Amino acid sequence: MSRPLPSVFDQALASAVRAPSPHNTQPWRFVVEHEVIQVWLDRERVLTVADPHRREARLACGAAAFNLQICLRANGLAVVVRLPDPAEPDLVAVVRLDGNQKATPGERKLAEAVFRRHTNRRPLLDKEVPPAVRSALKSAALSEGGQIEYLDASGRYTPVASLVRQAEALQADDRAFREEAAFWTHREEGSPDGVPNTAAGPPPLGHGLVSLRASHENEDLPSREYEREPLLGALLTRDKGPHAEVRAGMAMQRVLLTATAEGLATSFLSQPFETPWTRDSLDRLFAGLGQPHTLLRIGYGYPTRLTSRRPVGEVATHRTGPDVPAR
Numbered sequence: 001m002s003r004p005l006p007s008v009f010d011q012a013l014a015s016a017v018r019a020p021s022p023h024n025t026q027p028w029r030f031v032v033e034h035e036v037i038q039v040w041l042d043r044e045r046v047l048t049v050a051d052p053h054r055r056e057a058r059l060a061c062g063a064a065a066f067n068l069q070i071c072l073r074a075n076g077l078a079v080v081v082r083l084p085d086p087a088e089p090d091l092v093a094v095v096r097l098d099g100n101q102k103a104t105p106g107e108r109k110l111a112e113a114v115f116r117r118h119t120n121r122r123p124l125l126d127k128e129v130p131p132a133v134r135s136a137l138k139s140a141a142l143s144e145g146g147q148i149e150y151l152d153a154s155g156r157y158t159p160v161a162s163l164v165r166q167a168e169a170l171q172a173d174d175r176a177f178r179e180e181a182a183f184w185t186h187r188e189e190g191s192p193d194g195v196p197n198t199a200a201g202p203p204p205l206g207h208g209l210v211s212l213r214a215s216h217e218n219e220d221l222p223s224r225e226y227e228r229e230p231l232l233g234a235l236l237t238r239d240k241g242p243h244a245e246v247r248a249g250m251a252m253q254r255v256l257l258t259a260t261a262e263g264l265a266t267s268f269l270s271q272p273f274e275t276p277w278t279r280d281s282l283d284r285l286f287a288g289l290g291q292p293h294t295l296l297r298i299g300y301g302y303p304t305r306l307t308s309r310r311p312v313g314e315v316a317t318h319r320t321g322p323d324v325p326a327r
């Protein structure tokens, strides 16, 4: 007997959970009802020390909503995405089917990249990102209402790199930060959440301009030299607040998928967003340009392993669903 085709919503949910999230916490839940998928923020899975205002969790939920949307679009379905209503702050996005619309090759390329994108914490190759690729990432952010600001081009590289190092040092000195990071990292490969050692990078040999998270180092690997000055892009939106954070998550995910499709490796440097003093300093540095949400390290590298996710059945509730087979 042949197995039934997965419904297009099954495929969209499988895409959604491949979104990045801080320490792979996966702070989301989905409710499928008729032609709608709701994306809810799961407060039980928010980092209470690093992310008390649930800012990073909203970025992750925005990225999951983008994956839903791009998967449905690649299946030839038009979608409308509604962002949060202040009356229901944990309902971060509502994705609704809106008839049919032929997928573009660009949309199909991004939908395929969902299952290859991953955070690469290893040293990058000594190879510049060409101007055309830098522009493609900028356009990706713009088309979702965000903005990528390359730090080398803006004169902000040195002060931002210094804030990353200072925030990393503050967190290393803070027991609550250390305990929270220890809980979510150094997991076995195949762990349904958290960061496994296979996704951690080797300890750095010497000091680069920026510090990756020490909690994401794999002490079992021999130390390696990292690139001294990686390409860094700050992701900004014009506005601030919960709505802007979900929008930023969607823009971030389009940038990450575009980077994956272009053969780039990416990782995050979130430490300065997580301690109040460095976050205020970042806000001041970008005043006039927009609200900074995250900092991406971008370059070429060798692909590393994908990390696992909790099964879709654990995070999605089906009230009903359309009977459209996935293409």
Ligand SMILES: Cc1cc2nc3c(=O)[nH]c(=O)nc-3n(C[C@H](O)[C@H](O)[C@H](O)COP(=O)(O)O)c2cc1C
Pocket: 018, 019, 020, 021, 022, 023, 024, 025, 056, 057, 059, 060, 117, 118, 119, 120, 121, 194, 195, 199, 213, 216, 267, 268, 269, 270, 271, 294, 306, 307
């Ligand atoms: C808002 C946000 C902040 C993150 N910050 C960091 C970070 O500072 N350092 C890091 O190595 N990874 C960071 N990550 C990446 C997550 O750890 C990663 O997405 C998660 O472990 C799942 O792995 P994957 O991206 O390879 O699928 C961040 C992800 C998100 C969405």
